[in-house]
Amino acid sequence: MNGTLRDRSAAAFAAALCFFAADAFGADEVPRKAEPCFVCHGLGGNSTIPTNPSLAGHPAQAIAMQLYQFREGNRKDPQMSPMAANLSNKEMNELAEYFSKQKATPSGHKTAPENAAAGPKLAQEFNCVQCHGPRLLGQQHIPRLAGQQHEYLLAQLRRFKAQTRADLDGNMTSAAQALTDRDVEVLADYIAGLSAQ
């Protein structure tokens, strides 16, 4: 599995170099450890796969925290767990730093008009903005939600509600308990369509 991923990542990286040129990455050098991430999370950490999250433009601490959660076995995923298993703290910090500096591109998600109207009220009522910030761009160890992949958001909210998604401090698990299934759908649809900047 690792071998396969590595092969695919090399191809993806080559493609990245060809048509993204230098400006997609700015002046930052791409750490070698970041190359395999592109396969699933997109070039520069902007995912094009609906079930996979974008990493670009998250706070560095939030990225390092999730890598840590995967390595420690608190958060489990058949793809991510082995990828994180052998990363050192230093490598996690470097990856986090790199992806935090990449420009987040729009997910292309189009929010239904009724959800665009209802979303802000729910985000306030259910305290999303309290931790994720007024525009849901994340802060410190809290991830960016705005413009994230829709299916990914939906899946994570459902898992938090089902109490099966790892959670450092229990905050998200407890916040999700108050959501109805309909609230989850509205929020995911609303948040995915927000500007990622």
Added chain:
Amino acid sequence: MLRSFRTFASPAVPALICMLTAAAAQAQAPAAPPPWKQGISTDQANSTLHPFAPHMTGRSSKDLPLDKLKVPAGFKVEVWAEGVPEARSLALGDKGTVFVSNRLAKNVYAVVDKGGTREVKTLLKGLNSPNGVAFSKGTLYVAERHRITRYDGIEASLDNPPEGKVVIDGLDPQNQPGHFWKFLAMGPDGKLYYNVGAPGNIVMPGYFQGTISRVDPKSAVVETVAQGVRNSVGFDWNPQSKQLWFTEHGRDWLSDDSPSDELNVVKTKGQHFGYPFCHQGDTLDPEFGKNRDCKEFTPPVLKLGAHVAPLGMRFYNGKMFPAQYRNNIFIARHGSWNRATKQGYDVVRVSFDAGGKPKMEPFLTGFLQDEKADPPMWGRPVDVLVMKDGAMLVSDDYNGIIYRISYGKK
């Protein structure tokens, strides 16, 4: 379900936050506030205050503004060890090993001084919020969320530690929300002292919650030493009187300036220190304090400041610092989050005049960069430890660093 839930969701960052069971129970009642806002005042309903989480992967001291740290004239502060992720409580072995705990992570580390450099070993893994560490007569004791274990002869087997033997289990029979992590210390009476915090910000504790208790490691018999203690994550004994002194966190979401956190002393076993009825010795709780009187309860010796989160405290019994520092108390203030203008994030010194009146002054400062910023600090002191040579160690869980404060040329 409950078991796996505990495994991943057990650690809670802030004092008030994760009353998960309460959350599940309240999910049917749509009007109920989310648990982490429990007890919030109407004035603060739209507050954007939030707790801070440590960098679980640690940070390198090279990336930190160490030159901002300040100690009194004649003292020196330096990095003693780094790469100790989420360094929390400290305990000193007979042979000089420094044991370091975790709260959100699952490890206990052993830091060994190799004459100028420090080696950090991950000694124990896979524990359940092992916040409490104590060392006595060759044995390391560890307080996890639900039990206390012992590791005999630990300093001879740092690379191959034995399985822990249970001193007492069942300390968390209901998987309590709120303050479930434990501080641990060995008393002069040979008993292990630990806290059981309140299961939330401002709630009625169960009968052995909101206490400091002790267990005799030989018989496993438990006694309640102090009640009405919202959460204490630091205590020590006065070297002369042998009385137990402890720090205590006051409730959140009352206001920016009230109530104050506390420094307390236990003079009689079983004394009640007020929670949830009376805060800081003189302020009745708006809900639980109705029909009560603060005179019923033991007031603090000293108010340590609102929301400053006092954690580790030790009496200074070393010989390196000047004579006037002897038997002073040093307290690590982990720092306020539940306050618009931040304070704390330091180590304070508490000295006493001839009449026993306490005075608090700054000792180690500089972690707080901008009291209005988010985050306001770059480091957070958790525990203090007096070493054999009289130097003092300070743990910082935000960065995974341990600092050393020395006096004179040493």
